Amino acid sequence: MQSISFIGAGRLGTTLAIAWHRAGMPVAMIASRNPESARKAAAGLEGCAAVTPEQAVQADLVFLTVPDDDIGPLAASLPWRKGQYVVHCSGATEVAVLDAAAQAGAITGGYHPMQIFSDPQRTLALLPGATAGIEGPPALEQILRQLAEKLGMVPMLLPPGSRALYHGGSLFVGTFLLSMLNEAARAWSAFGISEEQTLRALLPVARGTLETAAVKGVAASLAGPISRGDVKVVQRHLRALEQLSDEQASFYRQLAVRQLQLARRNGKLQQHQLDALQEAIGPG
């Protein structure tokens, strides 16, 4: 593979271009809707030119790094050639969105870095160890595996048709963590604690929980009142939350029911304790 190009000089395209360029890969061209975005992204990458999308498709491997809804129309608008590789970086959009390129003879696939792309410098440091969800026929899969490994990323093969579950499932421990932090901040604001103080106090708990799960697995890391069978604490939590809002108490119940499933799985509580917890929590 002699040359790589990107079409879409946004957060992800710019970051991956820098990362692979630093890793010695032939990042040759960057294009974008706005030529100024391409120029900025290519600046400082020796041997990489800011070009038009029509020029960028001349590369051997072309990454379409535009918003998901733009991938299909963009793929359908460009002049592909037989045997070149065309890859998008969306988690949730199937590779079939590139069918127009495949019909023109291109080999299509997906490369989804499971990481947050905000600003390039921050994300570059987060890529080693992050997973790349990859998809494509064997020759392309092999290239994408090697590209992942060049960045210290862990390749994970995605079967066709799995992407909505792959991406949707990941949100529970991705951006939905922000919703969990917000629930904690809402509860604590009732006794005068600011969001900043909440984060200071609870981010170490969040990190500790995640680090424990990384070592021991999910069920064996269980801590808190449900893991101990402390029914009265759970009842106290629910009474306090119900005074704040039914909706927040209801969310606690939904999570507590799922936590009870973990407690059953790790097998430390006796049946009468599990039953008492289930009764206190309700159907969830």
Ligand SMILES: NC(=O)c1ccc[n+]([C@@H]2O[C@H](COP(=O)([O-])OP(=O)(O)OC[C@H]3O[C@@H](n4cnc5c(N)ncnc54)[C@H](OP(=O)(O)O)[C@@H]3O)[C@@H](O)[C@H]2O)c1
């Ligand atoms: N951000 C993340 O955390 C993340 C993580 C994993 C995967 N992804 C995936 O990466 C892809 C890109 O996401 P992103 O967050 O980088 O989006 P983004 O920051 O919005 O960047 C996309 C860029 O594409 C350009 N663009 C839009 N339409 C175009 C078109 N028709 N032709 C050429 N360029 C066009 C725009 O640049 P100009 O208008 O300035 O030219 C825009 O800035 C998506 O498929 C997303 O699902 C994102």
